Amino acid sequence: MNEHINSSSVAYNKSVVGQKTTILQDLKSLVKFIVLIANVLPVMAGFWLAIHFTNTSLTEHWGTFLLTIGGSGFIIAGALILNNWYDVDIDTIMERTQQRPTVTGNFSLRVVLIMGIAASLIGFILLLFTSLAAVIYGLIGWITYVFPYTMWSKRKYTWNTIIGSVSGAVTPLIGWAAIDASFHIIPFTLFLLLFIWQMPHTYAIAIKKNNEYSAAKVAMLPAVRGFKVTKIHMVIYIALLIPLPFMMSALGSVFVTIASILNLCWLVLAIKGFNAKNNYNWANWNFLYSVNYMTILFVLMIVVTLPVFSN
Known part of the structure; x- marks a missing residue:
């Protein structure tokens, strides 16, 4: 895989000479910022609804809220970074992804891989301070997105969308489980x-x-x-x-x-x-x-x- 990725990346880099981006722009692209926010919002909603239906208040769980949002955010970001790392060869072909730092070469693939793993680990550590159920849901989402979706089905089968949907659908369960595991x-x-x-x-x-x-x-x-x-x-x-x-x-x-x-x-x-x-x-x-x-x-x-x- 790495040999294919590197050859594709080098080939494309020749065509993007002179196109500059800031570090912030590269980071936002790497974590797919809009996708990241779109996935964190259901976590917040799940957390809020759990508070409502358990008749508690946000002030009682403020620390848990920060850990839940931070933990899930890092886990989602880690999965998205790893997706960018793995998909660099097809990202060189698709116009909408050609400015990602993995394609332009602004970030080396080794650094991106380390960032993806590190972000994921930080996220799971933070979630461990909420509830085991929240960690399990986070793990289900992360594993589903990184392995069955990104590394297996996406390029081979039309039902890759079904597999990918599981990872996005568990997000409110993470928020809810941080308050109530039942x-x-x-x-x-x-x-x-x-x-x-x-x-x-x-x-x-x-x-x-x-x-x-x-x-x-x-x-x-x-x-x-x-x-x-x-x-x-x-x-x-x-x-x-x-x-x-x-x-x-x-x-x-x-x-x-x-x-x-x-x-x-x-x-x-x-x-x-x-x-x-x-x-x-x-x-x-x-x-x-x-x-x-x-x-x-x-x-x-x-x-x-x-x-x-x-x-």
Whole structure:
């Protein structure tokens, strides 16, 4: 693997001479900053909801909160760094990843590997001060993302998205388990919500970047089986989201109503894809909708459980 990576990196470095980035920009690219934040937010939501449903307060668990966010943040960052380290050969081909420091050579692959391992270890050590259950969920997410997804299925199988979705779906479980390790319908439903949501979200990206994935020989569904099959899968997964708000009825009728409306609107948008004149434009709208959908839902979960609304 390393020989292939190094040859690809050297080949690309010749074409990026003169393109400079700051250390901060390189670090943000290395940890995929937006992806990192997007994965830490569900941890925060899980933690907050656990406090709400166990009738405790954030002031009682402030230290645990910092350890949970810090620990999960380092674990997620470590996994993302290792993903960059391993994927440098395909990152040289895909336009959207060609400025990553592993590709430009700003960071050596040896340094990146050490950073990924170190960040992961720091994260697990911090989580150890919360609960064993939180560590286990963090470990499940990290192992799934680094090995079955990054190093095995991503390049070979169209169902790599399913495996990758597991790592993102365990994030609220980490936050919840830091407070309460017992089974509860809310964190279980959050896992299902994130797991299912990531499928149409990722497929929308895969359609948008289909040419790049095809060139890099990454086995994304649109590149292997075409847009029509991908659209069918998107509609099925979005339809599977429809029952989930009712499983979270403990959050109140306002949440269930708004979440249900969002689900139905997304389903309509997905179905329109079968008659779309511009697949890339339609995929972009689905991508934007998916991002705003999840942001609205998690903000809403927190808002409806604030003392001023929940009392």
